[in-house]
């Protein structure tokens with residue numbers, strides 16, 4: 046770096062740091078040309094906005110590009126989400142583009158070896174396999190898909206192929222949050238927003254570690270404390286984490302204890318008469334699961350019946366089930382019974398990766414509804430997402446096996462018809478049978494065809510199931526040796542998934558392409574391509590369109606609309622088709638904009654209204670519903686269902702749940718009976734295993750392990766052990782041990798009382814390390830409604846290496 | 854940098870910061886102080902970061918901007934394992 050440029054960047058860094066030191070509050074929506082004043086102006090250096098590529102917090106960064114290369118990253122001061130701050134991952138995000146082992150050429154496995162092929166051949170191979178057997182093809186996507194990528198995949202599969210076997214990795218991370226919202230409000234996604242963190246008096250983290258997983262969000266709360274405000278943080282968890290360190294109260298629960306605790310709070314609210322009678326009478330119904338064949342709809346129960354069912358969940362009984370002392374349950378009951386304070390609940394994987402995921406999500410919503418801690422800034426039950434667009438791409442575009450865009454589902458004839466009309470498809474194009482959810486999809490792919498495994502070609506984009514699926518030996522590794530099973534993987538780097546791939550497609554990453562994400566607070570974000578991808582890496586969205594067009598050329602009827610035109614046809618101003626399926630023409634137009642403008646028509650169906658694409662170009666994201674005002678401007682919504690902010694609430698109602706599943710504008714307060722986890726420690730496997738993430742690495746580490754500072758800070762996965770357990774087993778700090786479950790083994794170094802401190806009988810292992818695949822041990826048991834597996838609890842034993850059997 | 858109390862109450866720590874040659878001190882306000890670290894290697898970056906984090910009275914470090922040079926080209930997931 047020359048010294049002039051270095052000097053410039055240094056003074057820019059000082060300006061950026063200085064502005065954080067003296068910075069004040071920013072307006073809620075800002076224009077792209079605001080807030081970048083302090084960034085250095087240098088010949089050849091340009092700055093542009095993008096959301097961070099990593100977590101669902103959705104921080105905005107300013108990306109500095111010089112000579113076609115990302116050279117600097119700054120926190121975006123104009124962004125309401127992060128106000129200029131980034132976490133350790135965010136400020137290194139630019140480096141993810143420059144790992145030296147980037148995939149740059151399509152690779153086909155021939156006689157066991159990967160050989161380079163041309164893109165034309167790769168697209169033809171895929172199209173042929175689909176053409177010959179469209180119903181045995183499945184598409185596995187991601188909450189890291191951009192919104193247009195997910196939308197194109199969705200249209201290609203459900204509209205074009207009439208095949209619903211499309212599901213995302215988000216099934217593994219937030220499906221239970223979706224079913225919880227649907228069961229409670231009749232519509233998905235949080236009512237509140239991050240402003241709740243600025244205004245709550247009490248923050249309850251339910252099996253959630255935002256200090257490491259959503260650090261910038263958590264800093265909004267710790268910052269308030271450093272300014273002298275009092276915020277009580279109550280951490281309910283199965284192990285001590287960095288969030289516990291910052292907490293006022295740490296309540297250590299047993300696995301599934303959250304279910305009992307939420308029932309216990311509701312019991313106390315009812316018993317003490319401290320629930321919000323007026324709110325409940327006006328805005329809520331009570332609901333229980335049907336005795337036979339429970340559904341998300343449930344059945345209405347009276348308040349009396351609810352009282353009867355909840356009566357047994359006394360603080361003492363809850364203490365027995367959860368391990369949290371009765372007086373702490375009473376403390377929670379009292380807090381929720383106090384309407385003078387504001388309480389925000391936060392959760393993420395702890396409540397979602399849970400075989401009672403739908404139940405615990407609904408119960409925590411129920412605690413807030415029953416107590417009236419809902420709908421005022423600071424009073425909110427809020428789920429966070431782990432991926433940058435789990436909300437935008439999966440939940441809103443509906444890239445799940447049963448869903449269609451705009452909150453529609455394939456099972457309903459009127460929904461299919463609406464969707465076919467939007468897409469200008471022949472009636473009956475969309476299949477009415479939901480496709481395979483993630484676990485089922487991989488079961489069907491890894492099972493021999495002769496035994497009923499009816500998925501033969503699987504296309505994986507923007508995700509790494511070879512590392513993240515539970516029970517990897519059964520659900521992924523067993524693909525090996527199955528001759529007629531063909532795995533296509535679009536990736537940026539070699540991963541555990543590409544190891545078994547038959548065809549690897551090199552993908553463009555983050556600012557190497559146009560994109561849009563939707564973060565955890567309903568905020569839709571947009572960015573432009575800033576640098577070229579390396580070698581022959583190409584956009585995932587282009588891949589889908591190119592395959593679709595190849596099928597169109599081959600005469601596949603589904604790739605034509607009612608007028609016989611290609612389903613992804615884009616015309617120029619003179620009405621001439623732009624050949625976007627040819628990569629050299631893909632950027633002749635803004636394909637993202639075309640797809641988004643088509644997609645956003647769906648968004649009004651569930652009052653998730655989106656603004657035109659160009660509005661997102663100007664803003665650092667906008668929270669839906671975004672509604673046009675009389676003066677032509679577009680206004681975002683921070684608090685849904687609350688009259689003071691949500692334009693869809695009928696005047697005078699104060700609150701209105703306008704997608705209520707009981708069709709009366711009310712939310713549902715559910716009762717669910719506590720049930721123990723499906724696998725509990727026993728004599729043979731005496732320890733609980735919990736898995737999760739660490740601050741330095743994002744998910745499977747594909748990107749963050751290529752960032753030297755992060756990799757150096759956290760170079761290897763480990764097993765966290767309680768010191769008493771380690772002592773009893775004669776295990777020393779750093780010793781390598783074998784973690785063994787009924788499904789597999791994993792060798793790891795031991796970290797005793799390390800960053801996280803599990804109680805006796807529990808071990809914790811992060812899953813970011815592709816050299817230590819802990820998901821060989823985890824369990825594929827899943828929630829009956831969301832189909833989301835439980836990665837947080839299964840039974841294992843810890844063996845010293847000398848005790849472990851040598852694998853035969 | 855965020856200190857546990859007003860920056861002026863941490864004169865000794867600020868003196869220690871001044872002794873780090875790669876570190877420049879900028880504006881302060883209340884408990885907060887702006888600093889810039891400019892080093893030739895990511896290793897040195899890390900060392901300074903860790904050292905600063907452990908100085909008396911320091912409760913938090915937040916990053917406002919990062920610029921990097923061509924070191925990134927050498928990133929490789931296996932390099933440090």
Ligand code: SF4
Pocket residue numbers: 097098099100101102103104127130131132133134135136258259260261262
């Ligand atoms: S908190 Fe999440 S979105 Fe924000 S910088 Fe860190 S990883 Fe990126």
